[in-house]
Amino acid sequence: MEPIIQIKNVSKTFESKSGQVKALQNISIDIEKGDIFGMIGMSGAGKSTLVRCINFLERPTDGTVIIDGKDLGNISNKELRKTRMEIAMIFQHFNLLMQRTVIDNVCFPLEIAGVKKKEAKDRARELLKIVGLENKENAYPVQLSGGQKQRVAIARAIANNPKILLCDEATSALDPETTNSILNLLKDINKRFGITIVVITHEMKVIQEICNKVAILNNGKLAETGYVKDIFTEPKTDEAKRLVYQGTSMTALMNGQRFIRIVFGEQSSFEPVIGNMILSFNTPINIMGADTRNIGGKAMGEMILQLPEDEVIAEKMITYLRNRKLVVEEVDLNV
Numbered sequence: 001m002e003p004i005i006q007i008k009n010v011s012k013t014f015e016s017k018s019g020q021v022k023a024l025q026n027i028s029i030d031i032e033k034g035d036i037f038g039m040i041g042m043s044g045a046g047k048s049t050l051v052r053c054i055n056f057l058e059r060p061t062d063g064t065v066i067i068d069g070k071d072l073g074n075i076s077n078k079e080l081r082k083t084r085m086e087i088a089m090i091f092q093h094f095n096l097l098m099q100r101t102v103i104d105n106v107c108f109p110l111e112i113a114g115v116k117k118k119e120a121k122d123r124a125r126e127l128l129k130i131v132g133l134e135n136k137e138n139a140y141p142v143q144l145s146g147g148q149k150q151r152v153a154i155a156r157a158i159a160n161n162p163k164i165l166l167c168d169e170a171t172s173a174l175d176p177e178t179t180n181s182i183l184n185l186l187k188d189i190n191k192r193f194g195i196t197i198v199v200i201t202h203e204m205k206v207i208q209e210i211c212n213k214v215a216i217l218n219n220g221k222l223a224e225t226g227y228v229k230d231i232f233t234e235p236k237t238d239e240a241k242r243l244v245y246q247g248t249s250m251t252a253l254m255n256g257q258r259f260i261r262i263v264f265g266e267q268s269s270f271e272p273v274i275g276n277m278i279l280s281f282n283t284p285i286n287i288m289g290a291d292t293r294n295i296g297g298k299a300m301g302e303m304i305l306q307l308p309e310d311e312v313i314a315e316k317m318i319t320y321l322r323n324r325k326l327v328v329e330e331v332d333l334n335v
């Protein structure tokens with residue numbers, strides 16, 4: 001089946017007083033229907049520009065954006081408006097209408113789409129139930145917590161049954177617990193309604209928690225893209241490594257010693273392999289950190305080991321682990 005979002009060789013250059021800014025350079029990404037697709041990168045990497053190109057709020061300087069078979073650069077304004085109705089968006093700061101109650105916020109896009117008042121109210125109530133806010137319909141946004149505001153924004157975004165939901169740093173203003181509850185809600189919506197979700201974030205944790213695929217942007221360029229579990233297991237570029245190593249015990253890596261990172265999937269576990277290796281070589285090794293992370297709903301483990309100073313034994317250990325089908329990579333402090 002054709003991908004629901006096709007970004008083909010997209011570039012975007014802004015003209016500013018201080019010269020040209022190449023915000024995006026030749027980006028190509030396919031997003032399949034039902035994906036929860038993450039876009040991650042540092043501030044200024046081009047994430048917001050790219051997501052705005054998906055609904056043509058920003059027109060690419062070069063390249064093509066095809067949504068559900070329609071080339072956005074090649075359709076009438078009327079068709080573009082119609083296609084945009086199928087692409088909803090939520091933001092970091094929620095963008096609710098402060099003078100309207102919760103239910104009236106959710107009714108707003110329905111009214112614009114011409115749905116009758118009574119019908120809109122019924123649908124809004126149904127949506128508030130989906131996001132767990134059925135008892136807040138008459139509250140005003142100021143009376144809600146950040147997480148509740150984002151729930152209202154989500155209800156409003158999916159009111160007209162969009163095919164695609166774009167989330168621009170939607171959890172960046174929320175504490176970790178609330179972040180998790182919003183991510184769970186997004187997962188639920190993706191599953192129940194088959195809405196394709198694009199998640200823009202600077203946090204790898206968010207990507208690991210809900211995305212099946214990810215694109216890593218760096219300085220307007222696509223550094224690496226693929227399945228989250230593959231990139232977590234074996235990041236190839238420096239940008240990917242930097243993101244994946246975030247949160248590991250990297251502070252220990254200051255004394256010129258060699259370190260390796262090994263990753264385990266669901267079927268295997270650390271202890272027997274490491275234990276047997278220490279016994280085989282009769283050489284102790286330091287475990288600098290071990291962690292289990294939830295990657296797309298599956299538990300994956302990672303471990304950082306300090307190799308022994310003896311280079312020959314160190315190399316043999318790496319070979320030993322690789323022979324046991326583990327992904328082993330040397331961790332470079334300069335990443």
Ligand SMILES: Nc1ncnc2c1ncn2[C@@H]1O[C@H](COP(=O)(O)OP(=O)(O)OP(=O)(O)O)[C@@H](O)[C@H]1O
Pocket residue numbers: 014015016021022023041042043044045046047048049050202
């Ligand atoms: N309208 C504009 N005019 C000029 N330059 C712009 C404009 N919009 C974005 N840029 C520049 O394009 C680059 C990419 O910006 P963008 O907002 O897409 O990055 P980002 O990855 O979303 O960053 P952040 O996480 O900080 O929002 C930046 O250098 C930014 O200054």
